[in-house]
Amino acid sequence: MQILVDHITRYSYSEPAVGVVQLLKLTPRNSECQQVVSWRIDVDADGSLVPGTDAYGNFVHTFYADRPVESLTLHVTGHVITTDQSGVLLGLDEPLPPLLYRRPTPLTAITAPIAHFAEGFRRDEPLATLHALMLGVHERIEFATGVTEPQTDADAVLQMGRGVCQDLSQLFIASARHLGIPARYVSGHYAAPDHPEQEAAHGWAEGHVEGLGWVSFDPTHCVSGTPGHVRVAVGLDSCEAAPVRGSRRGGGIESLAVGVHGRQAGAERKKQSAFGQTQA
Numbered sequence: 001m002q003i004l005v006d007h008i009t010r011y012s013y014s015e016p017a018v019g020v021v022q023l024l025k026l027t028p029r030n031s032e033c034q035q036v037v038s039w040r041i042d043v044d045a046d047g048s049l050v051p052g053t054d055a056y057g058n059f060v061h062t063f064y065a066d067r068p069v070e071s072l073t074l075h076v077t078g079h080v081i082t083t084d085q086s087g088v089l090l091g092l093d094e095p096l097p098p099l100l101y102r103r104p105t106p107l108t109a110i111t112a113p114i115a116h117f118a119e120g121f122r123r124d125e126p127l128a129t130l131h132a133l134m135l136g137v138h139e140r141i142e143f144a145t146g147v148t149e150p151q152t153d154a155d156a157v158l159q160m161g162r163g164v165c166q167d168l169s170q171l172f173i174a175s176a177r178h179l180g181i182p183a184r185y186v187s188g189h190y191a192a193p194d195h196p197e198q199e200a201a202h203g204w205a206e207g208h209v210e211g212l213g214w215v216s217f218d219p220t221h222c223v224s225g226t227p228g229h230v231r232v233a234v235g236l237d238s239c240e241a242a243p244v245r246g247s248r249r250g251g252g253i254e255s256l257a258v259g260v261h262g263r264q265a266g267a268e269r270k271k272q273s274a275f276g277q278t279q280a
Contacts, residue, residue, distance in 0.1 A: 001083075001227035002037075003191050007076040007201070008259045009244050016068035017251025020045075025187065025233035026076050026243050027059040032083065032091030034230060039078040045069045056240070057095045058233040074244065080230050087224025089206065089214040089231075098208040101182035107237040108174040111155040118175035126181050130207045130217055131224075133179075137172045138222040150238070166238045168219040169205045173237070182208040186216065187241040188232040201243055201258065206234070 007026065027039055043049060047065040054060050065072070104110050117140070121132040144162040154174040157167040169185055176183035183205055190202040204218035204225075216225030225231075235241035248254075 001081070003080045003082060003189070003228070003230050005076065005078045005080070005189050005230065007189070007243075008257075009074040010257045011072040012255045012257075013070050013248075013250075014252030014254075015250060016070050017248040017254075018068045019249040020047075020063075020065035020069055020072065020246065020251075021248070022063040022072070022074070022244055022246035024061040024063060024074065024244055025054075025058050025241065026074070027061070028078070028080060028188070028230055028232045029057070029059060029092060031089060031231075033085045033089060033225070034083070035081045037079040037081060039080075040076070042075040042077075044071075044073040044075070055095065056234050057093060058235075058241070068250075082227040082230065084227050085225070087216045087226075088212060089216065089225070094214075098182040098214075101184045101208065101236065102177050102180070103236060104174065104177060105237045105239075107151075107153045107239060108170050108177065109153060109155060110174050110178045113158055114155055114171070114174050115178045117158060117171075118178045121175070122179055126207070126209045127212065127215065129179055130176060130181065130209070130215065133172060133175055134217045134219045134224075135222060137168050137175070137219040141168050141171060141219075143168070143220060150242075165203045165218075165220040169203050170237060172205045172217060172219045176205070176207050184214075184234050185237050185241045186231055186234050187238070187243055189230040190218070190221070191228040191230075192221065202229075203238055203241070204229070 123129040154171040157163045173183040206214045233241045
């Protein structure tokens with residue numbers, strides 16, 4: 001499947017911001033599941049865009065603004081060819097051992113309620129456990145925007161019973177780690193068969209199965225990885241895999257708008273990119 005991505009992140013400041021630095025995890029890696037045909041990052045402010053990789057093997061770019069800015073727009077365009085591997089991640093170099101991904105973080109802390117929730121999905125085989133857990137999270141947490149923040153942890157999501165893709169994925173990750181299975185967060189794009197365009201970035205999870213490797217699970221849509229998923233970055237939680245993180249001095253009040261147009265190439269449906277929520 002051919003996926004076309006058009007991803008815009010726009011920052012606006014009420015007064016000029018100085019010392020702006022942005023860490024961008026916006027560029028996917030090649031694997032047997034996806035081949036990047038073309039990919040481009042454009043920044044509308046003067047500065048330096050320095051490429052590199054992080055400890056997880058993600059491609060990263062660090063942008064340093066040369067002068068104070070009142071607005072900053074990051075525009076990503078790309079073309080990726082994906083293949084169906086039934087959610088199994090193949091052909092990707094892994095710089096870190098799977099065991100590291102059993103480490104909890106503040107966003108994925110394993111609390112008593114999470115442990116109790118996770119035990120209901122323990123099966124004889126890890127793969128069966130992960131599939132049961134994905135279904136359990138999907139059924140337990142209602143998808144709802146505007147009820148959580150980027151700093152909302154998995155325990156709070158479990159108590160509320162509502163959240164966005166980030167929240168469902170982090171509850172899945174914390175639960176899998178309690179069950180002794182390495183799990184990690186994935187940020188990327190999803191062009192679903194019934195709505196090939198998307199208006200926001202997406203997040204899901206991967207669990208490691210001995211003898212099989214990393215397998216993707218999307219509890220928001222209750223599917224394993226599909227050809228509609230374009231994998232961009234991974235981390236222990238959503239914060240570590242965030243597409244854009246940064247710092248600045250001054251700038252007053254900051255506003256953020258994100259628009260993503262991700263669709264299957266050749267799809268009949270056409271829609272202009274829209275600014276909206278940062279998560280899907």
